[in-house]
Amino acid sequence: MANVVKTMLAVGACKASRSALRIMHRGGTTTPGRLAMKIDSNILESVSRGMEIIVVTGTNGKTTTSNMIGHALSEAGRDVLANRSGANLLPGVTAEFTSSATATGRPRKHYAVIECDEGALKQVVPKIHPKVIVVTNLFRDQLDRYGEVMHTLEEIRKGIRLVPDAILCLNADDSLTASLALGVPNPVTWFGIDCPVGEQKNVEISDARYCIRCGTEYEYDYHTYAHLGGFRCPKCGYRRIRPAVAVTEIEKVSSSGSIIRMRFGTDGNADRAESADGAGAVAAASAETEQEVTIGLPAVYNIYNGAAAIAAYQAAGFDRSEVISSLADVHSSFGRMETFRLGEVPVQMILVKNPAGCNQALSYLSGLGEDYQAVFCLNDRTADGHDISWIWDADFEKVCGDPHMKHTFVLGDRADDMQLRLKYAGADEKDIEKADGNAELIEKLKQSSVPVFVLPNYTSMLSLRAALGAITGKQEFWKG
Amino acid sequence: MSELKICHLYPEVLNLYGDRGNIRCMQKRLEWRGIDVSIARVGLGDSEDLSRYDLFFIGGGQDFEQEVLLKDLKAGKGDAIRSAIEDGKTFLCICGGYQMLGHYYETYDGVKCEFLGAVDFYTKGGSTRMIDNYAFRLEESCGGSTVVGFENHSGRTYLGQGVKPLGTVLKGYGNNGEDGTEGVHYRNVFGSYSHGPVLPKNPEFCDFLLKTALERKYGGFDLEPLEDRFEKQAHDSVLAGVMDGTAGKDD
C-alpha cells in the first residue's frame, strides 16, 4: 500500500512541477523527473511496466531515427510515447514516462520510442526493459564530457549487459558499434550501406583505424563516411557482417530527400566467416527482396537513420512496410534539419555537434550547386561540451572554397574562434561577418537574395530556433 | 627561396583534439609569407629518414592506440626522434605526444609504461581529469607571449631538476596542477598540454616555432609580420573569459 501511495505522490509531483515550469516558459526537462525519483526511486519501473519499448542511442542520429520510428508507429494508428529533444538522460526519460502515466502510476500508452544518451543507457534500460536497443554509430563527441570514444563504447556496453534479452540493432558499417555484439548473449540484427558513398580516395579515418580486437589496421572494401564502410581486419578476421537491412544503391539525393534501393534478407553469420567468393551471401540471397525507398530528409546520414529505423521496426515485430511508407514524409526533427521562412528567404537549420556530423552537413552544402549563405553558430556551454577544438577537424574548407558560398555569418560565445577557423579554411576575410546576437542576425538574413543554411551547435540552436520561431510562428519545442 | 619541411609524426594514431589545426596554421602562416612548405605524414611502420625534416609535430591520442605506438618507437623510430632532438630540430608535442618524450607514464593503477626518455620528466596518471580553458605565459626563452588553450588530461607531469617549463600557468592546471608550470622546453623541443589547437589563436607562439626552425636551417631569419586581426580577437576574447572565469559558463 505504501508503495502505491509513493507512486501516486511521485506522479502527482512530476505532473505538477512540469506544468508549473511550462507556465514559466521554461523547457524544464529534468526537475520534474528528479522530483519524482526522489519521492519514489522505482517510479520509472512502475510507469513503464509492460510497455513495448525501442531505445535509440549512439553519437549521431538518435533524434532523427527515433522520430522516424515514432512517426511510423503513429501513422499506423498506435499511441506512442516519445521523449523530446534534450530529455535523454535518466531524469528526462523518467519525467516523460511519469507524466504520461495514470494517477496511480500505470502506463497509458503501450508503445514507446526513447532516445537515450550513451552515458545514461546503463541507468535507463534496466528500469524500462526495452525490447530493442538501436545503436546508430559512434564518433568523437563532446570530448570533455566523456573523455574518449572508447569510453563511450564501454558505457553503452555496460547498459547492454544489464538487459541480456533486448534485441540489439546495430550499424554493421561501424567497427566500433559492431563490436557491441561481441561476447553478449543478446540477439542481434544489423543495418548498413552495401555500396561506396562519395569520395573513395584519401579518406581520413580518425575514430577507429585499428582493429578493436587485435590492433591491426583495418582494410576497407569501400567507404561511406568517416570510419564507416566495408571494414575488415586482415589479421583476426573481425569484419563487417552482411546486414539484413541494407542500402544497395543511392539513386538520387537532393535537398528534399533521397531515393535509394534497399534489400531485405537475413543477417550474415559472424561465426561462420563468409568465404571470399560469397557462398554465405548466395545462400542468404535466395530469401532476399529488393525495393525502392524514399526518405524525405536530405543528406547521406539520414539514409543511415532510415535504415536503422527500418531494422529496429521489424526487429520489434512490426510490419516493415509501415515504416517504409512513412519514411517518405517524415518530418524533420527539431533543429536537426528544419526549414523556416524569413519573408521570401528559406532558412534551413542543421544541428552540428561533432566533426563527422558537421562534415556531412558541409558536403551537403557544397554539393547543392546553387548559391547560398552559410551561418555558423558556436557556443561552448555544458550541453555543447566546453571543448570546441573539433571545429579544426571538420572540413570547412569544402564550403569556404565553394564558389556558390556567397557570404558567411558567425555567431555565439565562440564566434571569434569560428571566424578564425573560416579564415584558415580559405575564406576571404571580407566574406566573414560577425553578428551580434540572434536579432541582428535575423535582420541581416532577411536581406538575403539566396537561400540560407544555418549550422549551429546545441545551445546556440536552442536560442536561435526560439528567436526564429517567434518570428515565423513555429512553436517552441516543449509545446510541440 | 626558403623552405620548411614539416613532419607530422603518427598522424593516424595521435590525432585527437583538433591537432590538424596546428599543422594547418603553420602551413598557412608560411605560405602567406611566400615560404615553401611541405608536410609529410610519417606513421606506424614507415621507415623514413627523419633527418631530412626541419620541424616535427606530434599530437595527442587515445590510450587504446598508444600500445601500437610504443611498439613502433622501439622498432627504431624512437632512436631517430632522439637524434633529431639532439640535433636541434624543432618539435611541437601536444598532450600524449608531449608525455611520450618523458621517461615513463605510470597509470593510476601503478602500471608503468616506458616512454622515450628524450627529455628528463615523467608523468603519473591521476584519478581526475584536468579539463578547462586555461592560460599561461611563455618563458622569455620561448618568446614570452601569453598563450590561451584548452587542456584535458589526467596525467600529471613532473619536470626533472634543471629542466625548464614552457611557461607559467596564469589560470588553470598546467603540468600537474601543483607547481604552476606548464609544458617543457628543452633544446628546440616545445611540449604542452594545450590542444585547443594551440597555434591558430596564439600566432606569436606559432611564429616563434617557425622562426626557431628556420634559423636552425638558414642562420638568421626574419619573419615578416602578418595581419592578425582575427587571431588577436580570438586570443583576447578567450583570455578575457579565462581570467575572469566566464569562459565556457552557461550564461
Ligand SMILES: [Zn+2]
Ligand atoms: Zn583484428
